[in-house]
Amino acid sequence: MSEPVVSAIHVAKGRRLPTRPVDAVEIETGMGVVGDRYHGAKHRQVTVQSQEDLDAATEAYGAPIRAEMTRRNLTISQGRVPRNPGDRIRIGPVLLEVVRVAAPCKLLDDTIGPGGQEALRRRGGSCCRVLEGGSVRVGDPVRVEPRVE
Secondary structure: OOOOEEEEEEEOOOOOOOOEEEOEEEEEOOOEEOOOOOOOOOOOOEEEEEHHHHHHHHHHHOOOOOHHHOOOOEEEOOOOOOOOOOOEEEEOOEEEEEEEEOOOOOHHHHHOOOOHHHHOOOOOOEEEEEEEOEEEEOOOEEEEEOOOO
16 A cells, blocks of 8 residues: 555635646645645644545535535545644645644535535544644645654
8 A cells, every 4th residue: 555645736815716626735834834724823824634534425415526616725645644632744844733623514514515515524534733834735644653751
């Protein structure tokens, strides 16, 4: 089995504006994704989801749920995204720390369709803060880092 990589990157300039795919983003320490609606937020600086969870949500929903529909910033190709506060994820040069689970919101019923929010329950990924910034590109490696107590 190969290692997980970044399979998609999405940003949205405003809260209710659609996300747009990009090949690369700059992620600033303590700030988040440059050009994204949550840049500068205290805790929700970067959101990360797994393609495996999207595949499971698609099966539960009965229709495709694509990465851009969920409004998350980074999609990893495989594996589970850590969910516990304090867990750490290295994505390319960037180090993220999980703050909380990214609970699916009611807006997903608008972007995906009725039942989209429920299909993503427990599959919504994680909200993270940025401990070490840098550039992230589609194809960058992803690995879970040891927890620091």
